[in-house]
Amino acid sequence: MSDVAMPSSADATIAVSIHGPAGVLDLVVPAGATSVDVAREYAKQAEVPGIPLLQTALGQRLNASLPLGDAGVQAGDVLVATTGVHRPRKVTLLQAAKNAPESPALASMIATIAALAAVLAAWYAGRAGEETVRTVAVGILLACALVSVIPVGRHLRQRSAAAPAFAAAAAFAALYEPGIHLLPAILGAAGISAAVVAGIGRALSASSDEISTVWIVSGLAVFACCALPALLGWDARVAWTLLVFGSMMAARFAPSLAIDVPDEALLDLDRLAVTAWSARDSQRGGRRGRIVVGADAMERLVHRASRIVTGASVAILVTVLVASPLLLQSATIDLDVIGARCLVFFAGCSLLLAARSYRHAAARALLRLAGLGALTALAVHLVVGPGAPHLGSFFYVVVGLGGIALAAAVATGRGWRSVWWSRRAEVAESLCGSFAFASAVVAAGVFRRLWEITS
Known part of the structure; x- marks a missing residue:
């Protein structure tokens, strides 16, 4: 190929078809060859006077200083050798949209x-x-x-x-x-x-x-x-209570429901075929068993689980952001107000702690936003809600700042991945879930209803 050195790697070559005045010529050229090198070789083999210019099939001229690999030429592309420069054909907006790559x-x-x-x-x-x-x-x-x-x-x-x-x-x-x-x-x-x-x-x-x-x-x-x-x-706060509590529980069960591994993908067939007589014979030669684990199947499984977990996190985020303010707004009686506030607080903390166990970055961020959204709705309700005292608002702000300082201290240290904090986070998540379940009974008005019946 003219005077261009062939690379040591055999797969660094490009097979192209060149259409010109002398017909079609198929060449296998190095990826580092320029358009001038390919045009010189075409003129030599096709016996064409002079060195033609190379263009793409759409009429775009190739840069003579760039190798074909850097110019975007791939194996199987069609190039055009011409003595003049042709303007690229006009492409309509619809054609450009059809030819655009997937994004x-x-x-x-x-x-x-x-x-x-x-x-x-x-x-x-x-x-x-x-x-x-x-x-x-x-x-x-x-x-x-x-x-x-x-x-x-x-x-x-x-x-x-x-x-x-x-x-x-x-x-x-x-x-x-x-x-x-x-x-x-x-x-x-x-x-x-x-x-x-x-x-x-x-x-x-x-x-x-x-x-x-x-x-x-x-x-x-x-x-x-x-x-x-x-x-x-029933009252509307029952629906909001069910939505907030269900969203908190969905954050715990969504990963387990997303991973659905077929049995034939993880079973060792040779071990299942062992009988009482063949088990006494020791395997010789270090023969490995046949484990059916296809790379494509596992990749599809990971992508499927990732989409399910991400979609579930989005649904949890939207539900919590909508139901939490509505629950706090619909609770008007003192006992129901206490239950609604406790439910939103413990549900938000549970979502923040549950996000710690997620390894999917997008799902973890969405769950943290859901927890912060619930706590923000509670903070707004406590500070600017009806009947909010100034002393109580100051107390809530101080407690909130203390929680933020604690989270920042954990994040700047070893984080939740340390054994000490991980154990305490597990205990805190379980306690928040238990308290949220108890608070849901009060927020929905069941506890007050039973109290009124028995009193």
């Missing part, structure tokens, strides 16, 4: 922003006094939800993940009426709408989607927690 991260960000915009649109349409605005908003949101689950086009996974949010927003905008007593039923309808659209997307998809599974489970759980108290005529 899952960007698509996920856009889908998240679209879901947030749908929630804001539903909130505005529900509170707007005009029925025309509400009808148009509901129609647009519902159309976006149904179109997003159609298995046509690119970024289907990201679109299907955002579609239930549009359905929930459409249900909220259609059913919202002023009055906190109707809010549990409205959120229950939004949850079942999201579950239905997620189920449609899962049925139309060729492969199983873990995010759709999380949407279905979360939507049905919200519907059960909100619709059951509404049907039985």
Whole structure:
């Protein structure tokens, strides 16, 4: 290949096809060769006078100072040898979008922003006094939800993940009426709408989607927690209590439900085939048993579990951020107020401690945000809520600053990974869960109801 030295590695070569005035010529060139070297070799073998210019199939001229590997030329590409410089053909916006490479991260960000915009649109349409605005908003949101689950086009996974949010927003905008007593039923309808659209997307998809599974489970759980108290005529704080307590428990059980390893992936078949007679014979030659552990299968398992845990963490974050302020706002009687405050406090602490055991960075951050969101809602309620005394507010601020200082001290030291802090964190997490369960009975009004009956 002209006077360019061949690299020592055999896989550092590129096979290209060059179309020119003398026909098509296939060359295997080093990745470090420039376009001038390849053009000189083409002119030599094709017996073409002069050295032509090399361009890509789209008409973009290759830089003569860059090697082909750095210029983006890959094995099997088609190059064009010409004596003149041609301008690259004009590409329309639609063609550029079709030819653009896949970008899952960007698509996920856009889908998240679209879901947030749908929630804001539903909130505005529900509170707007005009029925025309509400009808148009509901129609647009519902159309976006149904179109997003159609298995046509690119970024289907990201679109299907955002579609239930549009359905929930459409249900909220259609059913919202002023009055906190109707809010549990409205959120229950939004949850079942999201579950239905997620189920449609899962049925139309060729492969199983873990995010759709999380949407279905979360939507049905919200519907059960909100619709059951509404049907039985219970107070709204019962629904918010169930949602806060359920979110705290979901943070503990989500990782165990996400890891679903098939039996044939982790079983040693040779050991299972050992009988009473063959067990007496010692293996010779250090023969290894056949353990069925496929690398591709384990990689798919890890990605699947990662998506489930991340989706569950997002659902926990949204539920806690919505239910915690509503629970604190709906509790008006002194005994119920104490139970609601204790439930939100212990649930937030339990979420912060549960995030410690997560090794997935995104899920750990989302659970910490959920815990901090619950504690922030409690702090705001204590400081600026109705009947908040100044001395009590000062006491709460001092205790909060002490907790922040303790967390900062642990983080700057060896952290929760040290044995001493890890053991105490396990005990603290168990205590917070137990106290939260006891507080849920008081926050829902069950304890006060029994007290009134027996007194």
